[in-house]
Amino acid sequence: MTEELYLKDSYIREFDAKVKEIKSDYAILDKTAFYPGGGGLENDIGYFINSKGEKINVTEVKRDENNEILHKVESNSSLNVGDIIKGVIDWPRRYKMMRLHTASHIIAAIAYNKFGSLITGGHINPEYAKDDFNVDNKDTLIDIINEANEIVKKAIEVKVYFLPREEALMIPAIVKLAGRNPPNIPIWRIVEIPGIDIQADGGPHVRNTSEIGEIVLLKVENKGKGRKRVYYTVKP
CATH class of the missing domain: 3.30.980.10 (Threonyl-trna Synthetase; Chain A, domain 2)
Structure with missing residues (x-):
């Protein structure tokens, strides 16, 4: 399962992670600081920066039926399994x-x-x-x-x-x-x-x-x- 960084530190704004899986327009990471929503609290949004320096917007974060955290990215995003990305939270x-x-x-x-x-x-x-x-x-x-x-x-x-x-x-x-x-x-x-x-x-x-x-x-x-x-x- 994805390591949920915000559980121990809610102030992590940026983090490095590996892409474990791509499901349609959703990316699953080995770790994330993006909160997927729950308990009445809305999910985080923000963006990834891939190895080419490209910015990839993260427009939705949620859990799937297996409790994995899915990050929705633009459908034409240059993102592949095994990539190391930088995740950036919309901090304000x-x-x-x-x-x-x-x-x-x-x-x-x-x-x-x-x-x-x-x-x-x-x-x-x-x-x-x-x-x-x-x-x-x-x-x-x-x-x-x-x-x-x-x-x-x-x-x-x-x-x-x-x-x-x-x-x-x-x-x-x-x-x-x-x-x-x-x-x-x-x-x-x-x-x-x-x-x-x-x-x-x-x-x-x-x-x-x-x-x-x-x-x-x-x-x-x-x-x-x-x-x-x-x-x-x-x-x-």
């Missing part, structure tokens, strides 16, 4: 989503710890995030965003580490998405904001809450009885 896009992703963990933690509320759905793109919570009151979400901003200012280090599944399952609320089953894999990646939140998570995050900046509430929508959707972003 990725970093904005990292900031929003860590912000979403803080918001989810406050919702759970203070109101017993779980996320019932969500999505993060480079422009904004949206999360659905099983809460009745719009003001509850406004208060949560305000409290999240106070936590951001505390400049708390975000820790990433790995635990055996049995040990991770002993942590209360390790999965905070309603209806989501715990990952059926032997080793879990844990993202912890000490004193605030701890979750099983496979996506890129910032190293410190201070990098999030200010969380800006965009709007709250009523999505039915006991369900509200909150839209938010982070200041540039």
Whole structure:
């Protein structure tokens, strides 16, 4: 399987890798820093530079049915099995989503710890995030965003580490998405904001809450009885 570099270091912007396989317009590498999307977080985009110095745009990254990571490239790209390429992430896009992703963990933690509320759905793109919570009151979400901003200012280090599944399952609320089953894999990646939140998570995050900046509430929508959707972003 492709080595997933972002699992240990979300700040890798460029990397060298070997092309293992070509499937139609998709390339499979021996290692990658491109996040394939998942958990509501959009995939990375960027480009490759081949041995001839040619730039090859990567327009989509996803997993296939075998959990391999596929990088979609232009159909006329000069790319062959065995080639050594340099992969380059669209960093401004990725970093904005990292900031929003860590912000979403803080918001989810406050919702759970203070109101017993779980996320019932969500999505993060480079422009904004949206999360659905099983809460009745719009003001509850406004208060949560305000409290999240106070936590951001505390400049708390975000820790990433790995635990055996049995040990991770002993942590209360390790999965905070309603209806989501715990990952059926032997080793879990844990993202912890000490004193605030701890979750099983496979996506890129910032190293410190201070990098999030200010969380800006965009709007709250009523999505039915006991369900509200909150839209938010982070200041540039």
